[in-house]
Amino acid sequence: MGRFKNNKKSRVIVKPIPKKNQEDVSHVTGDKIPKSFVFSRMKLPGPVKQLQMDLRKLMLPYTALSLKEKKRNTLRDFLNVSGPMGVTHFLMLSKTASSLSLRVARTPQGPTLTFKIHQYSLASDIAQSQLRPRCPQDLFKSPPLIVLSGFGSQELHLKLATIMFQNIFPAIDINTVKLSTCQRLVLLNYNKDTKLIDFRHYSIRLQPVGVSRRIRKFVQNHQVPDLRNLQDVSDFVTKAGYGSESEGDEEAATVTLSSDLGRVNKGSTKSAVKLQEIGPRMTMQLVKVEEGLCTGGIIFSEYENVDGKKEKLKKKQDEEGAEEEEEDSEEEDEEGSEEDGEDMDEDFED
Amino acid sequence: MSTGEEGHMEMADRGSRKRRVGVKKGTKAARNKKLKSKPSSSDRFKVTMKNQKLFQKRARDYNSDEEEEEDESKKQPEVTIREKIFSDANMGPNYEEIEEEDGEDNDENSDGEDHGEIESGITKFATDGCNAFKIAFKAIMKKTKGDDTLGPVLSAHKHLIGEKLAEEEAEKKAKGQARKAKHLIAEKGHVKPESYLDSHEKILIGVATKGVVKLFNAVNKAQHAQKGLNPSRSKDAKVLKKRRKEAFFSELGKTKTDPKAQKSEEEAPAWAPLRDNYMLANPKLKDWDKNQETKEGDDFAAMSGDESYED
Numbered sequence: 263m264g265r266f267k268n269n270k271k272s273r274v275i276v277k278p279i280p281k282k283n284q285e286d287v288s289h290v291t292g293d294k295i296p297k298s299f300v301f302s303r304m305k306l307p308g309p310v311k312q313l314q315m316d317l318r319k320l321m322l323p324y325t326a327l328s329l330k331e332k333k334r335n336t337l338r339d340f341l342n343v344s345g346p347m348g349v350t351h352f353l354m355l356s357k358t359a360s361s362l363s364l365r366v367a368r369t370p371q372g373p374t375l376t377f378k379i380h381q382y383s384l385a386s387d388i389a390q391s392q393l394r395p396r397c398p399q400d401l402f403k404s405p406p407l408i409v410l411s412g413f414g415s416q417e418l419h420l421k422l423a424t425i426m427f428q429n430i431f432p433a434i435d436i437n438t439v440k441l442s443t444c445q446r447l448v449l450l451n452y453n454k455d456t457k458l459i460d461f462r463h464y465s466i467r468l469q470p471v472g473v474s475r476r477i478r479k480f481v482q483n484h485q486v487p488d489l490r491n492l493q494d495v496s497d498f499v500t501k502a503g504y505g506s507e508s509e510g511d512e513e514a515a516t517v518t519l520s521s522d523l524g525r526v527n528k529g530s531t532k533s534a535v536k537l538q539e540i541g542p543r544m545t546m547q548l549v550k551v552e553e554g555l556c557t558g559g560i561i562f563s564e565y566e567n568v569d570g571k572k573e574k575l576k577k578k579q580d581e582e583g584a585e586e587e588e589e590d591s592e593e594e595d596e597e598g599s600e601e602d603g604e605d606m607d608e609d610f611e612d
Numbered sequence: 613m614s615t616g617e618e619g620h621m622e623m624a625d626r627g628s629r630k631r632r633v634g635v636k637k638g639t640k641a642a643r644n645k646k647l648k649s650k651p652s653s654s655d656r657f658k659v660t661m662k663n664q665k666l667f668q669k670r671a672r673d674y675n676s677d678e679e680e681e682e683d684e685s686k687k688q689p690e691v692t693i694r695e696k697i698f699s700d701a702n703m704g705p706n707y708e709e710i711e712e713e714d715g716e717d718n719d720e721n722s723d724g725e726d727h728g729e730i731e732s733g734i735t736k737f738a739t740d741g742c743n744a745f746k747i748a749f750k751a752i753m754k755k756t757k758g759d760d761t762l763g764p765v766l767s768a769h770k771h772l773i774g775e776k777l778a779e780e781e782a783e784k785k786a787k788g789q790a791r792k793a794k795h796l797i798a799e800k801g802h803v804k805p806e807s808y809l810d811s812h813e814k815i816l817i818g819v820a821t822k823g824v825v826k827l828f829n830a831v832n833k834a835q836h837a838q839k840g841l842n843p844s845r846s847k848d849a850k851v852l853k854k855r856r857k858e859a860f861f862s863e864l865g866k867t868k869t870d871p872k873a874q875k876s877e878e879e880a881p882a883w884a885p886l887r888d889n890y891m892l893a894n895p896k897l898k899d900w901d902k903n904q905e906t907k908e909g910d911d912f913a914a915m916s917g918d919e920s921y922e923d
Contacts, residue, residue: 307798359797381803391805409823436827436834437856444827449820462816466824515821517828535824537817543805 295432297324298351299340301331309384310357316385316542317353320448320463322402324432337556344369351430352555364546366426367555375423376550380458385541396465396538398445405431406446406463413452419551419562420452423459441468441519447537457564461544464537471516471532476501834859 300318302310318327326349331340340352354365362382367374389395408431413424427450444466451460470478477499480487492498515535551562809817834856 307794309799309802357798362801379801381801383803383805387804391807393807407824407827409820411819411823434827436831437852439831441828441831444824447820447824449816449823451816451819460812460816462820464817464820515825517825518832519828535821535828537820537824539813539817 294348294350295324296350296430297348298353298430299326299329299344299349300353300355301329301340302355302357303331303335303337304356305333306355306357310355310362312384312386313382313542314355317355319385319402320406320446320542321353321430322405324405341369341555354556363549364544365556366430368426369555372552372554372556372558373422373426373561374550374552374554374556375419375426375548376552377459377546378549379544379546381545383541383543385463388539388541388543392538395540396467397540398465401445401465401540404443404445406448407431407434407444407466409447409449411449411451412454413450414454419548422551422561423548446540457547459546459548461542461546463540463542465540467536467538468517468519468533469536471534474501 298321300314300321302314306314318325318329343349344352350369352365352367352369354367356363356365362379364377364379365374366377389397408427410424410427413420431448447464447466449460449462449464451462452458453460476487487498489495489498492501516532517535518532547564548562549564550560553559553561
């Protein structure tokens with residue numbers, strides 16, 4: 263009997279998860295939750311396939327983790343499915359002999375950003391390189407935060423990329439968000455000189471500040487400490503032990519929590535934010551922006567000079583002096599992604 | 613002589629059994645006989661010109677009869693190979709015995725008919741084949757084994773085998789190279805990270821940390837006010853709404869957040885004050901954005917949560 267009851271209970275607990283996935287609108291913010299497909303329409307070699315899997319994991323929980331694609335599946339097939347499923351973004355990997363590329367697209371009608379991946383490391387590579395790779399159980403149960411850095415709002419295509427990546431993960435309402443759900447972070451760092459974007463994926467960990475390592479471990483691990491060398495129990499607390507060497511630069515990385523977070527981090531105490539990388543890691547370059555979903559006019563291209571693009575470039579160079587005006591004009595210029603443009607405006611106003 | 617050899621003999625017999633039915637009984641005795649009458653075989657089975665035609669005709673007949681022909685052709689080489697292996701195995705000269713046996717069998721066969729024309733033709737034909745076999749076999753046996761890297765069996769075709777092996781090797785090499793190239797293409801861009809954090813990674817982590825701290829502090833500020841209230845309860849929700857508004861305006865720094873003002877806000881149509889604040893807030897926020905840009909080299913364009921101050 264008791265067993266049965268337990269089973270029932272567990273089932274009840276399990277049930278809400280798919281339910282949650284099914285609803286398109288988050289009950290907290292009222293916004294539409296962006297969902298994504300990560301796929302490829304060709305046969306990928308082993309490591310790239312693994313990269314695809316890593317990307318899927320990164321996009322969790324609002325993605326199809328075990329999406330099966332067949333050779334005969336066309337883009338239209340995915341598009342047809344995406345409507346009823348509420349999928350808003352496609353991430354497509356493609357591999358040619360010379361290069362590996364990632365395309366990020368809004369589903370119904372674009373735009374599509376094509377990134378050339380110069381270098382990449384898999385999650386497993388990164389875990390191997392680390393002494394203690396970290397993977398808590400509920401790491402992938404909540405969407406990651408996204409940090410975009412170095413994307414100035416001057417250039418049109420970068421702006422578009424910013425909007426795209428902002429909207430690829432669900433928005434956070436800071437009034438209601440639980441910090442315990444902020445477990446991961448995706449960083450996109452644009453380097454102006456090399457025009458490369460560093461794509462990193464970190465796990466966020468909070469540690470109390472000002473507590474000796476010994477006591478922290480004691481609270482965390484539930485293990486009986488080794489007291490053999492101590493004269494008195496009080497020594498365990500009072501003896502400071504050696505401090506962490508990274509203690510010094512922690513000042514900038516401390517936050518004060520409003521509520522308890524886990525066993526160790528109590529509310530209204532200071533905690534240090536620690537990031538540890540969990541793959542994948544990519545270095546990529548934005549090479550092309552298309553208006554439609556893998557079709558349509560080319561808004562931006564790194565290599566080929568499209569006529570329209572040329573004009574725009576000239577325009578931009580002319581306007582470089584007056585930045586404020588340029589911003590406005592750019593927003594008007596933007597044709598392919600009207601929705602996104604609006605989103606952006608909202609962001610700035612708020 | 614081992615039993616295996618015996619079995620082998622049987623095989624040799626069976627190869628030519630079709631032509632001589634009922635001979636089997638005599639074989640053992642014949643074998644014994646053979647051992648004694650060794651040197652007779654070679655000159656006895658000469659092919660005369662007269663019989664040549666007959667042989668040819670016979671041969672044609674044999675050729676037309678496919679089943680038998682195939683049988684013959686199949687069994688003959690098998691025997692020879694076995695023979696060779698065998699002789700190689702124990703270096704024995706027993707091949708002579710075998711060949712003698714064959715000869716003796718034929719002898720016996722012909723004994724019955726006493727060299728009748730047709731019958732003898734058959735036997736002679738058979739013995740001729742046997743003779744050729746003998747010659748070939750002797751030729752093989754005369755050869756020294758050599759370096760035996762390629763094995764004694766096909767030692768005659770040593771260079772052929774060598775060629776074949778070389779070819780195979782080349783093929784293998786080509787295949788391996790193709791595979792290597794494919795692997796290289798597949799692995800292109802794949803980088804194994806260093807076990808230590810280089811400066812670039814450290815910078816990136818620093819940037820990310822800054823972003824997280826910013827968000828967490830913002831969250832903290834926003835949620836500090838609503839401590840102890842449950843947003844799912846409607847009563848608390850109302851209070852929360854009020855507080856959020858307060859916090860929002862205090863953030864703007866323009867409106868005073870005394871309760872009277874709030875009341876008036878609530879009484880007034882929702883649009884007017886909002887629009888006022890909106891007008892006030894907009895340039896300010898823009899300025900704030902720019903300040904930040906100038907302050908830090910790299911601006912945080914977005915924490916995806918930062919922008920939602922609204923209620």
